[in-house]
Amino acid sequence: MKKGIRFFLALWIAKAITAVLRLMHRNATHLPGVVAMKLCPDFLGRVDKPKTIIAVTGTNGKTTVCNLVDDLLAASGKEPLNNRFGGNVRGGIVSTFLNACSMTGRIHQEIAVLEIDERSAIHIFKYLKPDYLLVTNLFRDSFKRNAHSEFISDILNQAIPASTRLIVNADDLISSHLAPTNERLAFGIAHREDDWQNPQNIVCDIVTCPHCGETLTYDFVRYNHIGRAHCPVCTYGSLVPSYEITAVNSTTRTLTVQTPDGEEHYRMLGDNITDWYNTLAAVTLLRELGLSAEKIESSLQKQQIVKSRFEQIEENGKTVTMLLAKGQNPIACSRAFDFIHRSEGNKAVILLIEDYFDAKHSTENIAWLYDADFEFLCDDSVKQIIVAGVRAADFRVRLLLAGIPDERIVTMREEAATADAVKLEEIDNTFVLFDVYTVQFAETVRDLLKARLSGTDEEVAQ
Numbered sequence: 001m002k003k004g005i006r007f008f009l010a011l012w013i014a015k016a017i018t019a020v021l022r023l024m025h026r027n028a029t030h031l032p033g034v035v036a037m038k039l040c041p042d043f044l045g046r047v048d049k050p051k052t053i054i055a056v057t058g059t060n061g062k063t064t065v066c067n068l069v070d071d072l073l074a075a076s077g078k079e080p081l082n083n084r085f086g087g088n089v090r091g092g093i094v095s096t097f098l099n100a101c102s103m104t105g106r107i108h109q110e111i112a113v114l115e116i117d118e119r120s121a122i123h124i125f126k127y128l129k130p131d132y133l134l135v136t137n138l139f140r141d142s143f144k145r146n147a148h149s150e151f152i153s154d155i156l157n158q159a160i161p162a163s164t165r166l167i168v169n170a171d172d173l174i175s176s177h178l179a180p181t182n183e184r185l186a187f188g189i190a191h192r193e194d195d196w197q198n199p200q201n202i203v204c205d206i207v208t209c210p211h212c213g214e215t216l217t218y219d220f221v222r223y224n225h226i227g228r229a230h231c232p233v234c235t236y237g238s239l240v241p242s243y244e245i246t247a248v249n250s251t252t253r254t255l256t257v258q259t260p261d262g263e264e265h266y267r268m269l270g271d272n273i274t275d276w277y278n279t280l281a282a283v284t285l286l287r288e289l290g291l292s293a294e295k296i297e298s299s300l301q302k303q304q305i306v307k308s309r310f311e312q313i314e315e316n317g318k319t320v321t322m323l324l325a326k327g328q329n330p331i332a333c334s335r336a337f338d339f340i341h342r343s344e345g346n347k348a349v350i351l352l353i354e355d356y357f358d359a360k361h362s363t364e365n366i367a368w369l370y371d372a373d374f375e376f377l378c379d380d381s382v383k384q385i386i387v388a389g390v391r392a393a394d395f396r397v398r399l400l401l402a403g404i405p406d407e408r409i410v411t412m413r414e415e416a417a418t419a420d421a422v423k424l425e426e427i428d429n430t431f432v433l434f435d436v437y438t439v440q441f442a443e444t445v446r447d448l449l450k451a452r453l454s455g456t457d458e459e460v461a462q
Contacts, residue, residue: 010039029086033094045127058136075299122159170241188241315453327435330371337376345428374402415441419448
């Protein structure tokens with residue numbers, strides 16, 4: 001597609017806007033792209049592209065996987081074009097290319113690693129055809145955006161180019177069967193002792209065969225619909241993974257992965273099974289790109305889970321765990337609740353997961369609370385659950401319906417006040433769960449808890 005005068009006009013004006021925004025110390029990751037598209041609607045189709053384009057999408061984990069792939073490629077001497085500091089919708093993607101290209105629309109990077117919002121794929125893939133599309137998983141998400149997994153999978157099926165090679169989660173029956181005629185490669189985690197025989201969560205988004213309507217038989221279930229299943233009547237079922245975690249050693253912090261080239265060992269970045277899936281997804285893609293197991297493992301040794309998603313602080317024998325649990329996302333919250341349930345010691349849980357923007361107007365749809373497995377918190381080891389914000393009373397009702405005794409629930413209006421409500425003398429680990437837009441509240445609570453544990457709370461108050 002030729003560039004043309006309209007393209008160059010859009011490019012130069014958008015770059016000028018970017019420069020002005022940066023002089024004003026403002027974020028220039030979205031508006032320049034929107035302006036460029038207004039002036040040249042097919043800008044993304046006209047701008048030069050890297051030789052290899054990798055796209056990462058999915059309900060949960062796409063940011064972590066995308067950043068991990070980008071970091072590991074950079075550590076291997078590559079210089080990927082990426083949107084880790086920009087938006088994952090169309091305007092953000094265009095801004096990413098604007099920032100990377102010259103005044104003539106040229107791009108020097110040989111490879112791009114782009115996080116793509118699931119709903120935006122139909123607009124982006126029209127002009128930008130990925131060589132590889134890594135799909136982490138597909139679940140129901142926020143009611144106001146992504147509705148149900150079938151809605152999202154239908155969009156992706158319309159959007160994915162026939163030439164794109166898929167890297168999919170073998171343990172997710174929904175995302176692994178996207179674009180059925182495309183070439184694909186699957187990753188997964190082998191059966192574990194703590195897996196279930198049948199779905200135990202409130203939500204299981206696939207229970208019948210989409211081909212013949214027969215009830216699926218689950219060989220094992222990990223959470224929600226993640227696991228291995230097959231149809232007892234037709235051939236539909238889970239894919240056989242080419243890359244599979246067969247053992248996890250928590251002592252040596254090692255994941256054992258069976259690959260087409262034999263057994264390989266990689267560093268375990270986190271204790272949550274979602275961390276293992278994210279690591280395996282990145283490893284699978286990078287191995288298929290030609291990176292050696294040794295080079296990937298060497299780079300993994302230098303990686304850490306981003307503190308904005310997971311952080312642990314120890315003070316005087318007590319632990320404060322910061323855990324991202326996206327508000328209005330029942331699956332992400334359920335995974336956090338299950339992680340807490342499986343953790344050792346006496347626990348307090350602080351919930352800061354109501355929607356920050358909706359809370360301002362008290363218009364949040366609370367139906368998602370009844371899709372999330374708060375029942376995982378109904379455990380004798382969970383001594384306190386503290387909820388703050390406008391919707392605290394709604395959370396309290398849901399917690400009571402989960403069977404949690406009323407005396408263990410504390411509700412309050414102010415988020416920062418939750419730090420003072422924790423009975424630290426009875427608690428080994430305090431979990432602070434927060435949404436992507438309530439990080440500032442969570443960090444304040446973390447600092448206040450740390451001050452209490454270290455005995456410097458009076459100094460903080462002054």
